[in-house]
Amino acid sequence: MSLKEFLLAVYERLLEFYGYQRWWPIDTSYHSRMDTDPRDEIIISAVLVQNTSWKNVEKALERMKRKGILSLDFVRKVDEKTLQELIRPAGFYRLKSHRLKEVAFFLNPTEKVSYVKRQELLKVRGIGKETADAILLYAGNRLNFVIDKYTHRLMERLYGLKGSYEDLKETFEKHLPKDVEIYKEFHALIDEHAKRFCKSTPLCGGCPVKEMCISADPSS
The missing domain is CATH 1.10.340.30 (Hypothetical protein; domain 2)
Known part of the structure; x- marks a missing residue:
């Protein structure tokens, strides 16, 4: 499986498991009232x-x-x-x-x-x-993928992929479809997954991408 295929497979699996995160959350009713x-x-x-x-x-x-x-x-x-x-x-x-x-x-x-x-x-x-x-x-609805500590952690554990902020940013932007909504959802899904399963000490049992992860604990 190519890296492009792998990233899309991870995205689809996380989306199926967690659903749409719809980040960034905003209070639309407030802004409507206040203009x-x-x-x-x-x-x-x-x-x-x-x-x-x-x-x-x-x-x-x-x-x-x-x-x-x-x-x-x-x-x-x-x-x-x-x-x-x-x-x-x-x-x-x-x-x-x-x-x-x-x-x-x-x-x-x-x-x-x-x-x-x-x-x-x-x-x-x-x-x-x-x-x-x-x-x-x-x-801005611009094609700029956001990298954070959770992205670094997940990609190293899942795929053995390490690199600087700019390295990972370039990797995601090169291999993902040029779709702002995918960028938004994938970043939000990674953060949600890191908080639920891929913590500092990972909880591999029940992880939706366990079978795709080279670092997963097979006994969990």
């Missing part, structure tokens, strides 16, 4: 999720919705101390307030996310490769 851009929520949460759990991000987003406005325009206009208090549940709130300000001014207007070059986005202070690719894929 704000839902892409702003993706960009803001992509920064907030750095080095924290999604549950903490949700708490910060709710605070922004209740006590402020969940939009990049609000981030640009609000004073930094207030912003820090709103995003405090996401941790590293002083650092992240600076980063949010930077990206909010850079992506002005939000539509810029649909055409800005990746290398330009990476020059924004606090925006690393994973955050940039998440913003481009989920907010």
Whole structure:
């Protein structure tokens, strides 16, 4: 089986097992009521999720919705101390307030996310490769596959594939169909699988891709 066939087989197996994840989650009803851009929520949460759990991000987003406005325009206009208090549940709130300000001014207007070059986005202070690719894929609907620690872990265990961020990104983008929805779902499915089965200490029993994995424990 070629690598292209293998990746598609893994994707289809995970999709069959977990179903569509429909990431990135956004509160569409909120943005409809407030006449704000839902892409702003993706960009803001992509920064907030750095080095924290999604549950903490949700708490910060709710605070922004209740006590402020969940939009990049609000981030640009609000004073930094207030912003820090709103995003405090996401941790590293002083650092992240600076980063949010930077990206909010850079992506002005939000539509810029649909055409800005990746290398330009990476020059924004606090925006690393994973955050940039998440913003481009989920907010910009661009063909940029997101690599994270779960992707590294899964591909090494399943296929013995190691490499840098850019190596794995190139591998996925070279071998997957040029389909934004597949990119979105596959990244989300990998994360879900890593949290459920392919943990730091893997739980091979019941794993939906066990028979495809070169590292699986045959006794489980």
